[in-house]
Amino acid sequence: MKRLGLIVNPVAGLGGRVGLKGSDGEKVQQRARALGAVAPAPTRAAQALERLRPAAGEFELFTYPMEMGEAVARACGFEPIVIGEIASGKTTAADTQRAAREMMAQGVALLLFAGGDGTARDIYDAVGEGLPVLGIPTGVKMHSAVFGTRPESAGELALLFLREKAGLREAEVMDIDEEALRRGEVRARLYGYLRIPFERPLVQGLKAPSSPGEREAMRAIAADVAEEMEGGVAYILGPGTTTRAIASHLGLPKTLLGVDVIRDREVVALDVNEAHLLCLLEEGPARVIVTPVGGQGYLFGRGNQPISPAVLRRLGRENILVVSTAQKLQALGGRPLLVDTGDSEVDLWLCGYYRVITGYRERTIYRVSC
Amino acid sequence: MSEDITRHRYVDGKPRLRRFHQARWDEPILFELSRPGQRGILVPQVEPEIRAEVGDILATLPAGMRRREPPALPELSQPQVVRHYFRLAQETLGTDLNIDVGQGTCTMKYSPKVHEALARSPKVTELHPLQDESTVQGILEILYRFEQIMKEISGMDRFSFQPRAGSAAIYTMASMIRAYHASRGEGEQRDEIITTIFSHPSDAACARTAGFKVITLYPDEDGYPDLEALKAAVSDRTAGLMITNPEDTGIFNPRIAEFVRVVHEAGGLCAYDQANANGTLGVTRAREAGFDMCHFNLHKTFSSPHGCGGPGGGATGVTKELERFLPVPLVSFDGQRYYLDYDRPDSIGKVAPWYGVVPVIVRAYAWAMSLGAEGLREVAEIAVLNNNYLMQKVLQIPGVSAPYAKGKRRIEQVRYSWQALYEETGVHSEEIGLRAADFGVHYWTSHHPWIVPEPCTLEPTESYSKEELDEYAAILAYVAQEAREDPEKLHTAPHNSTIHRIDHSPLDDPARWAMTWRAYRRKVAEAQRPEENAS
Numbered sequence: 001m002k003r004l005g006l007i008v009n010p011v012a013g014l015g016g017r018v019g020l021k022g023s024d025g026e027k028v029q030q031r032a033r034a035l036g037a038v039a040p041a042p043t044r045a046a047q048a049l050e051r052l053r054p055a056a057g058e059f060e061l062f063t064y065p066m067e068m069g070e071a072v073a074r075a076c077g078f079e080p081i082v083i084g085e086i087a088s089g090k091t092t093a094a095d096t097q098r099a100a101r102e103m104m105a106q107g108v109a110l111l112l113f114a115g116g117d118g119t120a121r122d123i124y125d126a127v128g129e130g131l132p133v134l135g136i137p138t139g140v141k142m143h144s145a146v147f148g149t150r151p152e153s154a155g156e157l158a159l160l161f162l163r164e165k166a167g168l169r170e171a172e173v174m175d176i177d178e179e180a181l182r183r184g185e186v187r188a189r190l191y192g193y194l195r196i197p198f199e200r201p202l203v204q205g206l207k208a209p210s211s212p213g214e215r216e217a218m219r220a221i222a223a224d225v226a227e228e229m230e231g232g233v234a235y236i237l238g239p240g241t242t243t244r245a246i247a248s249h250l251g252l253p254k255t256l257l258g259v260d261v262i263r264d265r266e267v268v269a270l271d272v273n274e275a276h277l278l279c280l281l282e283e284g285p286a287r288v289i290v291t292p293v294g295g296q297g298y299l300f301g302r303g304n305q306p307i308s309p310a311v312l313r314r315l316g317r318e319n320i321l322v323v324s325t326a327q328k329l330q331a332l333g334g335r336p337l338l339v340d341t342g343d344s345e346v347d348l349w350l351c352g353y354y355r356v357i358t359g360y361r362e363r364t365i366y367r368v369s370c
Numbered sequence: 371m372s373e374d375i376t377r378h379r380y381v382d383g384k385p386r387l388r389r390f391h392q393a394r395w396d397e398p399i400l401f402e403l404s405r406p407g408q409r410g411i412l413v414p415q416v417e418p419e420i421r422a423e424v425g426d427i428l429a430t431l432p433a434g435m436r437r438r439e440p441p442a443l444p445e446l447s448q449p450q451v452v453r454h455y456f457r458l459a460q461e462t463l464g465t466d467l468n469i470d471v472g473q474g475t476c477t478m479k480y481s482p483k484v485h486e487a488l489a490r491s492p493k494v495t496e497l498h499p500l501q502d503e504s505t506v507q508g509i510l511e512i513l514y515r516f517e518q519i520m521k522e523i524s525g526m527d528r529f530s531f532q533p534r535a536g537s538a539a540i541y542t543m544a545s546m547i548r549a550y551h552a553s554r555g556e557g558e559q560r561d562e563i564i565t566t567i568f569s570h571p572s573d574a575a576c577a578r579t580a581g582f583k584v585i586t587l588y589p590d591e592d593g594y595p596d597l598e599a600l601k602a603a604v605s606d607r608t609a610g611l612m613i614t615n616p617e618d619t620g621i622f623n624p625r626i627a628e629f630v631r632v633v634h635e636a637g638g639l640c641a642y643d644q645a646n647a648n649g650t651l652g653v654t655r656a657r658e659a660g661f662d663m664c665h666f667n668l669h670k671t672f673s674s675p676h677g678c679g680g681p682g683g684g685a686t687g688v689t690k691e692l693e694r695f696l697p698v699p700l701v702s703f704d705g706q707r708y709y710l711d712y713d714r715p716d717s718i719g720k721v722a723p724w725y726g727v728v729p730v731i732v733r734a735y736a737w738a739m740s741l742g743a744e745g746l747r748e749v750a751e752i753a754v755l756n757n758n759y760l761m762q763k764v765l766q767i768p769g770v771s772a773p774y775a776k777g778k779r780r781i782e783q784v785r786y787s788w789q790a791l792y793e794e795t796g797v798h799s800e801e802i803g804l805r806a807a808d809f810g811v812h813y814w815t816s817h818h819p820w821i822v823p824e825p826c827t828l829e830p831t832e833s834y835s836k837e838e839l840d841e842y843a844a845i846l847a848y849v850a851q852e853a854r855e856d857p858e859k860l861h862t863a864p865h866n867s868t869i870h871r872i873d874h875s876p877l878d879d880p881a882r883w884a885m886t887w888r889a890y891r892r893k894v895a896e897a898q899r900p901e902e903n904a905s
Contacts, residue, residue, distance in 0.1 A: 165875065330821055362584050363584070364588065367599070
């Protein structure tokens, strides 16, 4: 029988309702409680579990003691297999990480966790891409793309995955500096990728064929970009799975989180910083290829900071190529792509319509806003 | 007091939901019913005298055309075949059974049975496309006269009925756009077709098939086609614009004339996908909006049945300037006789054999003639009235909305969203449709991509009465209420239908999909040899 892991971060989301922009660190949690905060994690985890309830006989539920999963699982009518030990009321990031490692050792097919960006980071540190996971959105910050859109949809997706009706895709884990966020600055970097279930359309009628899988879509984009590449031009590839697909298509390595440069189908440099890019721009013509990062649709200023305002000024707008799967654009629900480079003049100049490369010989005109 | 049985399905003027259960026959497929030696008709042996006179009739066929072995057809008796198809027919929710407003974008309407009789008349069915023109003047006259009607409806100057479906017509338009630019020496340069995300997906797909790059526009914040995005898209690489209007949301593009102007100024042509013209017949014309070409689906607006995906009719019209690019042959009249005109050197050639699907054209011609010009306009008026009446009823149901163009009416269809109901109950649009089937009506979500979340598209054409629309809305209201009170009932629907749920995943899997019996047998055999596959 398949095994499902459940980890609830009991303090995730504690700071949100009381305006603390996060819940990382014991001091903040104390302050949040003093302000009357109640953690939403158990309620939201229960909303997800409700969707799994009718299929309770199809899998074994593994979870951690008490507030880290056991309590909510029992409240929802499950009889979970409880592993590990905790000091109730004093759990920390280390508990989340230990729990994730132990679940992986138990051979769970999927790890469902209730938390926010910080929890996603902890899970990533513990299991990396070794284990399919899915976040029940609970935290204050949701810049990572590893969460279901709502607790219920996380539950549904988990069920589909257990029934082998969902595929897997890589999704971004974002790292936001909470201290900076409380001062009103968003400093995000791409922290890593977790593998999450990916729902294909549930049912297709004759007139509603499913869109091709995301991997095929990325390959189509890569084929298009590769075909249009010009000799002697340095191509600066931003982070992301779509840009990585371009490098793979050319048979080249690509750092998933870094900014890399290729020219004439060869690697010039991997994981460059801003200074390095500015030097490269002195050498000859260059273009940058970026894809929206994370669930928010940020084009610049989240996770690709080496492509700085100075670099963008030097490149000019005509040398910015935007690539994105059609699915990623659709997931924005009509919201524009965003830029937040830290230089408001550059942001303004980046705004407007772009020809986003969405497939082989396919473009979508999409608006970028700041 | 006894119930008025003529009104037994209505209480206080409101529809009572139908108690319905579909037939379920658990019927195998025809090949599985086959038994060696079963047969339909035993053709008697030819008398010896005749055989002696005629000889071996098969010997007159060229050797290459003769089968070495008989075809692997299923072996069944005639009544077995009749029963098989009658059973299958009972297991559908076809247009002759249900209030068919749920298949939005498809313009489901009643095809008068008398037109069916015309199309099935031996005068039509016994024709052969290779007959001499002098012997088929009647059908050529129908093709010619129907062309005159289509010219009047669209304002275009010449039509071809050769394309056999909407997508074939769109492909024909894309091919003519290419031929036009090639004739001006810009064929290589102008390789981009612009469309909108809410145009019919065939516009993008057929342009791609014809070799163009496709540029898709997202709507502006109000859901209208985005003029600024169009301006950002056009260039000296623009070959043309291929769009639907009203779009699949039922929203009419109020800036359509500007769209056409912007594309023309960039040197592109404008093709109007009027597959579904049900809301604009006799009201607006492609000509006045400035389009260079357009097409109509005779199997939608012009009442010919869809027939399970075909055969259809994609009537394609162009302006005088583009007439020379139309497929060959065209049907012409020299004042005395009708003839097939093949002398068209700039034509894109043939897009299908012969002259179009003649029975479809006969039905469409009969439909247009029976209504007349005023009747065609009335079709549009009633269709729009029906749609806005149904929208009013549907939007009273908590949990559903009509995204974009808030507070505005729609033309002939509406793309609704059940997102609010989904968030409240966890019930998906698809499940609403599966449950609606329990009350004997068909319901469809929408084309992908689902820009509108949890979508459904309803298109009540002129064929449906107020009472039928009331019944359809009452079913949706009941099902939405049930989603709140008993969501499991929807998660497990349908309950009164032929088949509970079908696993659609093989449709995405080349190793498991099978379009023919032969492919099915091969793939089953392959699946049963895991060791071999693994090695």
